[in-house]
Amino acid sequence: MKLKPAHVTIAVLGAILLLALGVIGGRFLAGNPEPGDASADAGFARDMQRHHAQAVEMSMLVLNRTETEPVRALAYDIALTQQQQIGQMFAWLQDWGLPQTGSGTPMQWMPDHQMGADQMSMPGMATEEDLQQLRQAEGTEAERLYLDMMIDHHRGGVQMAQAALDTATTAQVRDLADKLIESQSSEIDAMNTLLQAL
Template sequence: MTGSNAAAASIGPEARDVTGRPRRKHLGIVFVAVVILTAAAFFAIGRLSAGPASVSDAGPDAGFARDMQAHHAQAVEMALLIRDKSANEEIRTVAYDIATTQQQQNGQMFAWLQDWGLSQTGSAPPMAWMGSGPAGHEGGTGHSGQPGATGRMEGMATPEQMQTLRASSGAEADRLFTDLMIRHHQGGVAMATAAVSLAETARVRDFAARIVEAQSAEITALQELRGRL
């Protein structure tokens, strides 16, 4: 949790007004609207009862909470990297909203595992929980046909891609960030869609449904932005 808190602290205050072309302003409004409309819903869901008195350590609820925290952590890292180096106000606005929203969601999932009396890390490989549904739920097959077989969660950037992002600058960095974040969000949507079907608690199912809705909207906005870079 120390690293997450440090990342959150490093974000700092940021102006959210976006200036420039009308389409640029529109994208900023889309992202800010998504954040405002979903923040209250995520907070309310996070305060709901955990559901069953006992949540399985190897079940989909715990697996989702652990894996999505790791998934979000990389998105926050990418967002902070580009926010510090980009001169594009659209990119900076998008990065700020992604970092703050996903950091807050991570805090909620961290608290769930505490409420359930479970550790923040499990012994199962990434995404193994996605194969726990009827007939090995389609979302659990990943890209290789076996849950967790790739050793990397859906949409995660490779260490090499992260290093390239760190070393890039200017328009190249902006384009790379949007490409990586679109794919990252697509992976997040796949994971959350599986949780909607597989989770045993209403808290997790509702939270995952909100992630599907919010990140799907953000993918559309990112694709629009990528087309103008």
């Protein structure tokens, strides 16, 4: 029996619909619906964007204040990598249909964390006074300040990433969290070595 063009179109549309329903249904049956506004996945994506943004700011500041190549190379790598990851997390929230800013306080998603009203409640965040010191420093002083601040910053980032690895439900968040723990732990070791050499 030869199918008419209209029948082919209906059959193709039906197959596409069944495939779409199967994918959506499979996600829900597997327990992986898109994260909600109050989820650990969304909280991590929002808060880690702000956390990363400060690391980028500090790295750009030291790039203008030192000629020491290993410090410059590290700062450039941190700025480039974390800016790319900011874009990645921004896109996740868009894909999930969620606003970039949540209705709760920062770090609300992280178990046992002392919540505050602003981003300063995030582990490892530098204060405005710390940043001002870095802006005013030059040469070796700027390098030492940057490395000390970034070691604390990375330790806080590792803490946040571990909490996301433990509580997030989406594979992309857990994958990034795992990579952050590995890369930032390695960079902490490298920064401690650089500090000893200064």
